[in-house]
Amino acid sequence: MTVPGPDRQLDPRFIPQQRLVGRLTALAFTGPSLVVLLIVLAAADDVPGWGRVALGVLWLLLVLALAWHAEHWPAKVYAHARYALDADGLVIQRGVYWRSVTHVPRSRVQHTDVSQGPLERRYGLGTLVVYTAGTDHARVSLPGLAHEVAGALRDDLRPGRHDDSV
C-alpha cells in the first residue's frame, strides 16, 4: 500500500527567487567576513605564513560552499515540495533530507495571511500562512506560491466553504 502524497508543485519561479535570496545571503556574508579576515591577517603578526594561507583557503571554501548552496539548493527544495488543498484541508510536504508532511484540517484554521516580500514581488510570488490553535503547528507557512494562487488558496480556506460542521 502506498499512500499518494499531495500532488501540486510550487511555482517554478520559486527557484530563481530562492537563488536570488541565496546569492544575497552569500554576499551579505562575503563582504563583512572578508573585511574581518583582512583585519585579522593585518593585526596578527605572529601567525605563520601557512596559517595565513589556511585562513584564506578556509574563507574561500566557505564562500564557495555558500555560493554552491545558493545555486543548487533551491532546485532540490522545489523538487521535494508538494502541497494539496482538498475537502479535508491543507497538506504540505517538504524537506530534502528530513521530510515532513503536515495536515491542517480546514475546520482548525483560525486565520490566514498572504504575505509578499520585495523579492517575492519581483517574481510574482507570495507566501500563504495558516494559523491554528495548536502548539507546534500554531503557524504553518507555505512559501513559493504564485501570489494569485496563494490568494485563491486562502479564499478556499475560508470557513463555510467546504465544512458545514462548524
Place this chain on the structure above:
Amino acid sequence: MTASERRLHPASILFDTARYARLFLWPALLAFLGGGRRRGTDLGPFDFGDADVWLWVLVLPSVALSVARYLSFRVHYEPGELVIRSGILFRNERHLPYARIQNLDAVQNVFHRALGVVDVRIETGGGTEPEARMSVLPVAALGEMRARVFAGRAIPPEQGAELASEDFGIEHRDDAMERRDFSPGDAPEADRPTRPEAAPTPTGAYRPGTLPTPNGAHRPEADAVPLLHLPLRELLLHGFLENKGMVLVGAAYGALWESGALNRFYSWIFAGSVDARGLFREVLAFLAGRGTFPTGRLLVALGGVAGFLVLVRVISMAWAFVRLHDFRLTRRGPDLRITYGLFTRVAATIPIGRIQTLTVHQGWLHRRLGRASIRVETAGGQAGAAVRDREWVAPLVRVERVPAIVSAILPDVSAAPVAWQPVHPRAFRRAVRKALAAVGLVSLLALVALGPRALILGVPLALWAIVSTRQHVRHLGWSATDGTVAFRSGWLARRETLVRVNRIQAVSTHESPLDRRARMARLRVDTAGAGERSHRVDIPYLAADLARGVAERLSSLAAQTAFRW
C-alpha cells in the same frame, strides 16, 4: 478606497513613534548627555554636539516606520471576515473570520482619551500575541467594528443592532489590559445562565462571554457526581510515591546554604568521628588489601543514608497530607470540580470542553501497588492568560477505577480498553544501534580521558543500553480509532496519552534519512495548550505508509469535527 475600507487614525503615527521611542529612550538619553558633556559648547538650537546625530539616527527610522505603517494599514469588512492589509515593502494581507474572533479588546489611556481614539486588539485564540492590533482607531470606528463583527458572527441582527447602539464600553486602563474570555457555543458557557442585559457591564468593559449564545439552550444544573475522593491512606501513599520531599529537602538545603548554617553543621558532623571521606578511604584501603574493614562506621553511615531517605519520604507524605487533604473530584454537569487542601483550600473548575489531552501516569512503584495518576491538559480561550496546564484530576487512583474515571471525564470516548498496536518490528534494531553508538561515543571519550580502564565501564553501559532499549521499544504503543488517538511510552515509568479527534489541531509525519532507509516515519499529533514537558502523541518507528495513511485519516476525521475552546 472602497466603502468598507477603514484606515487608522492619523494620531497612530504619534502613538507608534512614542512606542518605538520608548525602546530607544535610554540609549538616546545617554547619547544626548554623553555628547553634550563632550562638546560643551552650544552651537545653536539644533546642535547638541554629537548627540543630535544619534538622536536622529534613532528617532528618524521609527518615525518613518510609523508613517509607513499608517499609510499602508487598511481594514476591510468583508462578508464573513475582517481583512487587514499592511506593509509597503513586506506586504501582508490577513483574513480573520468573524466566527473565529475570540476577543475584541479596546484600551484607552489618558492620551488616547484626549485624542478620542482607542487601541484595539483582536484575538482568535492560540497564540500569545493578539492576532491584530489596531493602534489607534477613532472611537466611532470601534463601534462600527464591534457591530460588524457581531453581525458577522451570525448573532440575530436585532441583538447586533442593539449592541451597536449601546454606549460602547471602553476600558480605561493605562497599562496592561484585561483579556476576556469569549466562548460562544462552548458547552460550559451555554450552561451558565445567560444575561443579555448585562452585555455592556457597569465597568464599561466589553464582556462577550456574557452575551446570549446563539444556541445557548439553558440546561438545568446537573447534580454533582462524585468521581474520586482520597482518604488519608491514599493521600499518604500518594505522598510516598510522588516523593516531593526531595524538592523540599533541596529547597531547605539551599536556604541553609545561603544562611551559612550549613558550615557549622558540616564541621559538627565531619570534624567528629564520622568523617565520610575518611570512611570512603578506609573502605578503598580494605579493598586494596590494607587495613581492616570499618564495619561499625559503615553501618552508621548507611543507617544515616537510609534514615535520610525515610525522612524524605515522610516529609513528602506530610506534604501530600497538607496540600491535597480531602481531595475530591466531582463532575457537575459540563464541569469537573476539584477541591483539596488542608490550610489553603483550592476549588478548581475545569470545563470538560476545555480538556485537550488526558494522560495516565504509572511509575514503577505505582504498578507494584496497582495505582495510577491521571492528568489532563486544558487550553483556555484566553491567550496569554495564566492557563493552568497539566491539571491533576486524579493524583492517585486504583488501576481498576481508571476506565470509569476516564469515561466520566470524557464521555465521548469509548469505554472499551485501548487496542494497543506495537511499533515497527525492526524498531528495536534501529533504536539499539542508536543507543550503542551513544555508548560507544561515551566510552571513547572515557578512553581518551581515563585510559584503558574506562572500558570496564563500557561493557555494563552497553548491556544496560540493550536491555533498556529493548524494553522501551516493547512498551511503545499506539492506537487510532475514529474517535481518539492514543500513544503510550516508557518502561519503568509509563505514560499513556489520549487525544480526541475533535481536539486535533494538525497532524504531521516526519522522516529522517535513517527513517527513509528503513521505510519508517514518525507521526505527530498537535493539540492546543501542550506544555514543554508534557507527554504528547509523537509515535516513532511506524511503517512509513502506515504513518502517512493514519495521518491522512486523522486529519480527515478532524476536519469533519468542529473545534471549540
